[in-house]
Structure formats: structure tokens, C-alpha cells
Amino acid sequence: GENVEQHPSTLSVQEGDSAVIKCTYSDSASNYFPWYKQELGKRPQLIIDIRSNVGEKKDQRIAVTLNKTAKHFSLHITETQPEDSAVYFCAATFIQGAQKLVFGQGTRLTINP
Amino acid sequence: DTAVSQTPKYLVTQMGNDKSIKCEQNLGHDTMYWYKQDSKKFLKIMFSYNNKELIINETVPNRFSPKSPDKAHLNLHINSLELGDSAVYFCASSQILAGGTGELFFGEGSRLTVL
Numbered sequence: 001g002e003n004v005e006q007h008p009s010t011l012s013v014q015e016g017d018s019a020v021i022k023c024t025y026s027d028s029a030s031n032y033f034p035w036y037k038q039e040l041g042k043r044p045q046l047i048i049d050i051r052s053n054v055g056e057k058k059d060q061r062i063a064v065t066l067n068k069t070a071k072h073f074s075l076h077i078t079e080t081q082p083e084d085s086a087v088y089f090c091a092a093t094f095i096q097g098a099q100k101l102v103f104g105q106g107t108r109l110t111i112n113p
Numbered sequence: 114d115t116a117v118s119q120t121p122k123y124l125v126t127q128m129g130n131d132k133s134i135k136c137e138q139n140l141g142h143d144t145m146y147w148y149k150q151d152s153k154k155f156l157k158i159m160f161s162y163n164n165k166e167l168i169i170n171e172t173v174p175n176r177f178s179p180k181s182p183d184k185a186h187l188n189l190h191i192n193s194l195e196l197g198d199s200a201v202y203f204c205a206s207s208q209i210l211a212g213g214t215g216e217l218f219f220g221e222g223s224r225l226t227v228l
Binding site: 032034036042043044045046049087089093098099100101102103105106108 | 155169209220
């Protein structure tokens with residue numbers, strides 16, 4: 001079935017340290033893997049995405065890696081700052097007639113000053 | 114200019130009532146969605162429309178009825194509200210690219226509380 005597992009559910013790191021969030025997906029045909037950040041009371045917003053023909057993508061302090069063989073992908077945030085505190089969601093596309101994005105359960109990241 | 118806007122932002126209502134949420138996008142996207150986010154923050158897709166045609170219906174109870182009068186609007190009507198319907202409902206839109214799904218742009222959410 002369509003499943004995206006995300007770990008950990010909560011993560012607390014010291015400011016300046018790195019944070020890593022991991023996701024696995026069930027459908028080997030999935031080809032698009034975005035990451036969304038949701039601040040308290042706000043809407044989810046895309047922070048980075050990767051397609052299946054790429055193994056790694058970086059944007060300043062944020063990077064995403066994809067291992068298609070193992071069907072897992074990860075979000076890496078370096079030099080964390082207080083404004084990185086939020087809930088992060090991974091997602092993967094599933095195709096059953098139409099494409100849809102299925103989200104992981106979310107990771108609440110807290111950056112401690 | 115707000116890209117995806119939904120109204121109202123807050124609804125508080127009694128069990129058994131009927132309510133509607135409206136959504137509009139000015140991005141020119143051809144696909145719109147309704148997602149439900151429960152108290153545990155799970156984001157679950159409910160419906161998707163492509164150019165006014167329903168393409169995804171995720172085994173949502175019949176009490177939920179989406180309507181898309183045109184590709185820029187997707188409304189959600191809920192009949193006979195139940196306590197378990199309390200959640201934040203997000204509208205979203207995207208442009209399906211040649212390579213597949215494009216970025217989802219979310220509205221601000223509509224927080225529904227059923228008493």
C-alpha cells in the first residue's frame with residue numbers, strides 16, 4: 001500500500017548542531033520526494049525536493065539524499081538556528097490512476113539555544 | 114497577492130450541522146486538493162481535482178462533498194458534522210509537470226471545531 005514512514009517523531013538539538021530526519025516509502029515507482037516545513041499555526045511550505053534521477057540535492061544549510069534501492073530519503077540541516085524549529089514533513093508520490101503526494105507523520109524539531 | 118486562499122479560517126459549530134469551506138488559487142494551476150490535518154499533525158489527502166474533474170477520492174465519508182466550479186476554485190461541503198471531523202483542513206494546488214507532480218502550494222488552513 002501507500003506508506004511513508006518518518007523518524008524520529010520528535011528531535012531536539014543544540015543550536016549550531018546538525019539535524020537529520022529519515023523517511024522510507026513503499027512504492028518503488030515513486031519519483032518525487034519533497035520536504036515541507038510547518039511552523040506553529042502556519043501552512044506547510046516546501047523547503048527542498050528531489051526527483052528520482054538525482055541522489056543528492058543541497059540548498060545552503062539544507063540537503064536531501066535519496067537511496068532508491070533502499071527506498072529511503074533523508075533531510076539534513078546543518079548549523080541549526082532557532083528559526084529552524086518547526087514540524088517537518090517528508091512526502092512521496094504514489095500513482096494509482098492519478099499521482100498524489102502522501103506525507104510522513106511529521107517530525108517536531110526543536111532547536112535549543 | 115495570496116496564492117491559495119481559503120475561507121473561513123475558523124469554524125466552530127455543533128454536531129449535526131452542515132458547513133462549507135471555500136478555496137481559490139490564482140496561480141493558474143490545473144490541480145487542486147483538500148488535505149486534513151488532525152490533532153496529531155498527520156496530513157492526509159482527501160480529494161484532488163484536475164481541471165474540475167475529480168481524480169482522487171480517498172475513501173472519505175459521503176458526508177464530505179467537494180465541488181470545483183472551475184479550475185481556480187475547490188470548495189468542500191460537510192454534512193452532519195461529527196466530533197471526529199474537528200481538524201485543520203488545508204486546500205492546496207499544484208501544476209502537474211511533464212516529469213510528474215509539482216510543488217504543492219497550501220492555503221492557510223481552516224480550523225474546524227465540532228462541539
